[in-house]
Amino acid sequence: MRGETLLRVEHLTMRFGGLVAVNDLSFTAKAGDITALIGPNGAGKTTVFNCITGFYKPSEGRVALAHGGEAAFAAIEEATEKGARTLSVGDGAIHLLERMPDYIVTQHARVARTFQNIRLFSGMTVLENLLVAQHNPLMLASGYSVLGILGLSSYTTRQREAVELAKAWLERIGLTERADDPAGDLPYGAQRRLEIARAMCTKPILLCLDEPAAGLNPRESLELNTLLRDIRDRDETSLLLIEHDMTVVMEISDHVVVLDYGVKIADGSPEQVKNDPKVIGAYLGVEDEEVAAVEAEVEGRA
Amino acid sequence: MAVLSQSTAAGAEARVPDRFVSASKDAGFAALVTLGLCVPLVTLRTDSEEGGELILVPRLGLTAALCLAIFFARLGYLLLWGKEARAARQPTSRKEAIKTVATPRHSLTTIGLPIALGFAIAYPLLVTVINGGLSEARYWIDLGILVLTYVMLGWGLNIVVGLAGLLDLGYVAFYAIGAYSYAILSTTFHISFWVCLPIAGMLAATWGVLLGFPVLRLRGDYLAIVTLAFGEIIRLVLINWVPVTNGGAGIASIPRASFFGLPFNDDDDGFAAFFHLEFSPMHRIVFLFYLILALATLTSIVTTRLRRLPVGRAWEALREDEIACRSLGINTTTTKLSAFATGALFGGLAGSFFAVRQGFVSPESFNFLESAIILAIVVLGGMGSQIGVVIAAAVMIAGPEMLRNLGFLKAIFGENFDPSEYRLLIFGLAMVVMMIWRPRGLVSTREPTVFLKERKSISSDLVKEGHG
Amino acid sequence: MAVFIQQLINGLTLGAIYGLIAIGYTMVFGIIGMVNFAHGDLFMVSAFIALIVFVLLTSVLGIGSIALALLIVLVVGMLLTSLWGWAIERVAYRPLRGAFRLAPLISAIGVSIFLSNFVQVIQGARNKPTPPMIRDVIVLFESQGYTVALAYKQLMIMVVTAILLAAFWYVVQKTPLGRAQRACAQDQRMAALLGVDVDRTISLTFVMGAALAAVAGTMYLVYYGVVSFSDGFVPGVKAFTAAVLGGIGSLPGAVLGGIVIGLIETLWSAYFSIEYKDVAAFSILAITLIFLPQGLLGKPDVEKV
Incomplete structure (x- = not known):
């Protein structure tokens, strides 16, 4: 192609x-x-x-x-x-x-995008930012929340996969160490990379x-x-x-x-x-x- | 070196009377303003004579007392907590002070809720022992029920305001829908409470979607005002739609809840007889206490779970940045509606509980003030924080209630003084003071929903408040 | 037709009062982007001040001329209500400036609750009636036995509103204060850098809004002849509706919105049902915000991506 x-x-x-x-x-x-x-x-x-x-x-x-x-x-x-x-x-x-x-x-x-003036979810952690990007498949896996509330294991598996994808991207942008820090705390350059990784998670x-x-x-x-x-x-x-x-x-x-x-x-x-x-x-x-x-x-x- | 420190010490000493003088001046000014505000509103009371003519009753003493009270309050504040007083006490820079505030506290949020739950479970026993009997503890158990109702309402609204960042000033509408659903279904169709409860919740959630749908495009204060308007419309409809709601007179003799089929009466098939207890009307009260505790706990568990699900994360992401959400393929319309519906659902459940507890509903129980109180609990608690809501509900609801017990005030202000008259006055004042004291609420840090290595609380400086 | 014209006159009068309150909302929202929730209750406070001063002047000091008494009531009411407006801003809003967005709103709701309950405690919970102050009417015409009349008090309300609107419009458009207000509305930090005293400008905005609320309060008292501690909330929300309908931030818009709301409310009561008149007003608010969020005279807001 x-x-x-x-x-x-x-x-x-x-x-x-x-x-x-x-x-x-x-x-x-x-x-x-x-x-x-x-x-x-x-x-x-x-x-x-x-x-x-x-x-x-x-x-x-x-x-x-x-x-x-x-x-x-x-x-x-x-x-x-x-x-x-x-x-x-x-x-x-x-x-x-x-x-x-x-x-x-x-x-x-x-089609995913980033923004000229970075638009991260600054009060959420780096990892959470990458999980929000996988909203749609995860939503499906959680049975539109109904099954998720009941704590079904199929969702847990799917969520683990989502975390794995996020980890892979954190590795690629060199932010693994900062996964649990709020996105708004990252230096500017790291925020740019995170925004790209977040878009790629879709x-x-x-x-x-x-x-x-x-x-x-x-x-x-x-x-x-x-x-x-x-x-x-x-x-x-x-x-x-x-x-x-x-x-x-x-x-x-x-x-x-x-x-x-x-x-x-x-x-x-x-x-x-x-x-x-x-x-x-x-x-x-x-x-x-x-x-x-x-x-x-x-x-x-x- | 010695000379230097000596002179600083002398300077500090010299500054104390200075500070006193400037504080007095400031307090004097405040007293003067108070005087301006009190004339003529306080100084002259309008009273109706026989025949309807208004006469003026001068109250110079009260005016003077208010001005003096403001003077000393301001003076005391400036000397003890004023900027200069704080500067004199701790020579730390402002920056450092902020840092210590921002230090996340793990303990409160993680262990707070279980402790609160444990306390709530033991509460009826505790007040019974303290008051020396179940019947004597009735006031305290009623107060507990009231606080728990507001905790549940606060948690429900927290989903909308705290998590999704959508400012809803008409939340009481869903409370009303829940209450009237049960009242009408039980009095007209004789459906039992346990069947009505989920129906009322579902009806409220449906209304949440119906009312939420048109306002999704609105942001911030506009959303607040439209939701306020919706709340008022619902109340006005309740007043005017007499055939269904019985208008302003309300619906009375709403059937009481049974203990899974066992009614709370002294019949042979009643609750007391079944468990071989001596009949006491307090059984029902204690049952209601545990019922609202269970409903509130359900609210808390569901909210906590939802936060860790994609929908909950989408709510919080929506609060942080709606445009970014859309760029990630999140349907913000359904996300907002789901927040509205979930919040409304819990409002409806709490409403049903209200109806079954009171046995009577009328539109006046669902005015704007209720919405304002619930919102104040959420904001004061710290947006999104569950334990914060518990503390705030206890402070805001139980606090003014305590006024009734302050008998000694009568000794000061005379026999005609009724402290409970001042309940709302103090409530309004408390809202202002608490906002100025902690604009971000009591628990302002945010707990992440997922972590790789370590759960770190997020300082409120970074967490956004939402735009819509 | 005659009934309609009479309702039109009544609606315009009511609309003028709403318009005066609405200006206070619009100016404050325009400059600091905050819904001053306590504004409706400030209006109620001003009506009480007017009531007390009026009773003091007429029954205690024995001033015979109603016109002179009303003029004094208006001036004193404006001064004292302005002081209330200033004090509220200083105590409840200024410490929260630039803070978290919800905090000032909650604080304003707190002030609103405080004010209505303060008046209730201090002046009693009952309605306070005054004897009718101005009774004379101008009979415009009669048709089919129905007299269409313009009461002097209605005329006075409309004239006072028109004069004050012109005066405030002049202040906002032509004076340095107005320029400072518009600068603060655009960008407070930049305005401060350019030497505008932001605190003072915002204070003055609250004072101006309060003064107009006092005029509205006095007019309300003259028109209805009765006031109670709970009279602030509903007119407040309707005036806010008027401000939004007219386009928030726009002074003529506020008055136009007030007149539209006043007319709709009066005509709705006359022709449909008086019970649902408030439902009509609130529905208009919702519909306006949903379909025409920039209002009649406001500027549209483009979403920046």
């Missing part, structure tokens, strides 16, 4: 009153890739994320996710016409995310990370790169990330989409994007030729 298209965003538009935050955006993300969504402040990146993860209902456009290989996309029109959220195609299924409420996106379409096929490197020091940033690559290579999870830190983007992403003022201005490999004059212009706010002029001036003064 790796290398096949996983997510297809088509003509996505999001308006808030008169403001057009995202305008006619289309791009795709491949399974097994780390796809980066970059752009200057206010370019509409987080809005795109919120549309993909169901927190916003897009004004227009379609966001489709294929389970079990890109063959499922064949049914995209059928699903759209039927008004279905999900349509099974052979072994796989097509999910139209823009039609789903946020929690269904995670529960059924298996067993997503697509993980959306909103500025995972923001506020990290260089060492933590390196650790994060390792973790993200590790997720891409070891888990059945593809990544979509918003990032400001260009070094992170260039180092780990396989595919980069650049947004400016809600419009896509570039799409390609990190190499291609890096040398795109439009991208440079957008980031520095001036035309290509002027960049050189400004640089020369600055150097001259120094």
